[in-house]
Amino acid sequence: MRYYLFHFILIVFFISITTSSFAALQLEGSPTQSGLLRGHIDPGEQVFYADQQLKIAPDGSFILGFGRDVTPQQSLTLIDSDGIEHIHKLTLKQRKYDIQRIDGISKKMMNPSEEDLKRIRQEAQQVAKARQQDSGRLNFQESFIWPVIGRISGIYGSQRILNGEPRRPHFGIDIAAPTGTPVKAPAGGVITMVHKGMFFSGGTLIVDHGHGLSSSFLHLSKTLVKVGEHVAQGQQIAKVGASGRVTGPHLDWRINWFKQRLDPALLVPPMPKKN
Numbered sequence: 183m184r185y186y187l188f189h190f191i192l193i194v195f196f197i198s199i200t201t202s203s204f205a206a207l208q209l210e211g212s213p214t215q216s217g218l219l220r221g222h223i224d225p226g227e228q229v230f231y232a233d234q235q236l237k238i239a240p241d242g243s244f245i246l247g248f249g250r251d252v253t254p255q256q257s258l259t260l261i262d263s264d265g266i267e268h269i270h271k272l273t274l275k276q277r278k279y280d281i282q283r284i285d286g287i288s289k290k291m292m293n294p295s296e297e298d299l300k301r302i303r304q305e306a307q308q309v310a311k312a313r314q315q316d317s318g319r320l321n322f323q324e325s326f327i328w329p330v331i332g333r334i335s336g337i338y339g340s341q342r343i344l345n346g347e348p349r350r351p352h353f354g355i356d357i358a359a360p361t362g363t364p365v366k367a368p369a370g371g372v373i374t375m376v377h378k379g380m381f382f383s384g385g386t387l388i389v390d391h392g393h394g395l396s397s398s399f400l401h402l403s404k405t406l407v408k409v410g411e412h413v414a415q416g417q418q419i420a421k422v423g424a425s426g427r428v429t430g431p432h433l434d435w436r437i438n439w440f441k442q443r444l445d446p447a448l449l450v451p452p453m454p455k456k457n
């Protein structure tokens with residue numbers, strides 16, 4: 183009996199030493215604030231980020247995203263096939279964001295009424311719910327394309343000081359385009375929210391690309407798809423507009439990894455010249 187127990191312990195010890203040195207966590211590219219990180223693990227392994235177990239695709243790939251102002255010191259925990267933890271430390275590249283001053287904004291936009299605030303809160307909950315989707319879709323693996331080609335009129339992370347008051351940073355990328363310009367799906371996915379007219383964002387559409395990654399399109403004049411509909415990359419899903427609180431027609435495109443707001447510009451090649 184004693185002999186067997188001793189033997190058993192030796193074997194477990196041996197396996198844990200040999201496999202732990204092979205525990206494989208591969209990360210693609212360099213991690214940055216407001217960026218998406220793609221990684222890969224071997225079968226039987228698990229990876230955790232901030233107590234959240236990351237969804238692993240059948241090919242072992244996973245994603246995670248970092249918000250605008252997250253602390254540069256981050257870590258991932260890999261649990262190998264023997265249940266042994268490996269801490270993987272990351273240092274994110276820090277970004278600098280633009281600060282813009284805009285004056286002459288109307289009082290209605292600056293100070294919404296009680297009734298408007300109630301509506302704003304309800305709409306924010308609808309958006310948050312759509313962005314909580316944790317589907318197994320694999321569209322996040324596609325190489326994203328621009329939903330609209332045009333002049334970039336607003337960038338991610340910029341913070342506006344309206345009439346002297348610092349406001350929430352801008353979390354989308356604005357592409358100036360005439361009302362009616364087709365908006366194409368930057369990657370495939372399923373439509374998780376369609377709203378004809380939200381207080382701030384007007385006509386709004388959300389597409390789930392899988393594993394918590396979603397695209398939101400704001401200020402639309404028209405939506406061409408329904409909730410639950412599957413769309414392919416490049417498919418027309420909406421039309422550019424100037425709905426909601428805006429000064430002119432443009433597409434505001436946002437990317438989320440769950441609640442983390444990412445910079446869409448980091449997912450696509452440079453904006454091509456319009457012709």
Ligand SMILES: [Zn+2]
Pocket residue numbers: 336352354355356434
């Ligand atoms: Zn915008």
